[in-house]
Amino acid sequence: MTAPSPNTAASVRQRLLNLAREADEEYQLVLGRYVRERFLYRLAQSEHEGRFVLKGATLFVVWTGDPHRVTRDLDLLGYGDxxxxxxxxxxxxxCATPVPDDGVAFDAAGASAARIRGGQEYEGVRIRLTAHLGSAVxxxxxxxxxxxxxxPRPEYVTLPSLLDFDSPRVRAYxxxxxxxxxxxxxxxxxxxxxxxKDYYDVWFLARTFTFNGETLARAFERTFERRQMHVPTDLPTALSPGFSQDGAKNRQWRAFLAKGRLNAPTLEPVVEHLxxxxYPPLQAVGNGxxxxMIWRPGGPWAHKRADVSSDPTGDKSK
Incomplete structure (x- = not known):
């Protein structure tokens, strides 16, 4: 693989710095977004593209055109070994996939892998590596x-590019x-x-997009089944007033919003919206x-009309 040009790296760093200033974002966060984007571009161009599906907070850029909230990691679903x-x-x-010069060089020699054990979000493998953008690490x-x-099944999406480089096109959740x-x-x-972050994300999605109740219920059923967990019919503790009114949870919620500079109501109305x-599709699954039903942005659930699309993608334009 040809090493990035120092001129390209310097130009990219300056343009990213300008973007950070215009958006009032931390420069390091913008650098991280760019590096994740260019990794995904390499993945999309590689022979391994079919082994992975993009998931996690990065997808909010695809869904809304906005980063949504701070994330420093890249989440993938893997197939195979x-x-x-x-x-x-x-x-x-x-990382070694040949691509047009975008200023990024990945230090694969210093990469490491470790098993993600129980108690984490899920079991899997965590890869840590370093990228260089000129003098920036x-x-x-x-x-x-x-x-x-x-x-439903993964579909290809295009991740918007921060600059004018080709955008990654990958399969996504x-x-x-x-x-x-x-x-x-x-x-x-x-x-x-x-x-x-899970409460914030679901609250945001429910306020922003249309959902087909049958498709959402099927996703609930398959996810709980795959993770070998009984689908509850009673209101779960995580959605109860005992959770939303808990003092410690409210402190955690306020700290989360402040750290991410996010605008949202207090925890109690957020949980009520969730x-x-x-709960209606979850309870339906639990009861077989x-x-x-159909959910329009902000709700509530309503019976489908003859002129309402049951598009399982939840496209809010329909």
């Missing part, structure tokens, strides 16, 4: 999970599975849950009942 050494070799091979963490169900996995984590963790959105 989950051995750490084999996956590390594969990721290093992706940018850490990159890639978390790869295995075995999760994706409903649908919103329904993203919500299903976050809801399953909420139910599993209960009052011990400190993952306020109950209105997620169909859920043929």
């Amino acid at each position: 989950s051995d750490e050494a084999a996956l590390l070799d594969l990721i290093c091979d992706v 940018v850490p990159l963490q890639v978390d790869v999970g295995f075995g999760d169900a994706v409903t 649908p919103r329904e599975t993203a919500i299903a996995e976050k809801l399953q984590a909420m139910v599993a963790l209960g009052i011990a849950n400190s993952r306020m 109950v209105a959105f997620a 009942e169909p859920f043929s």
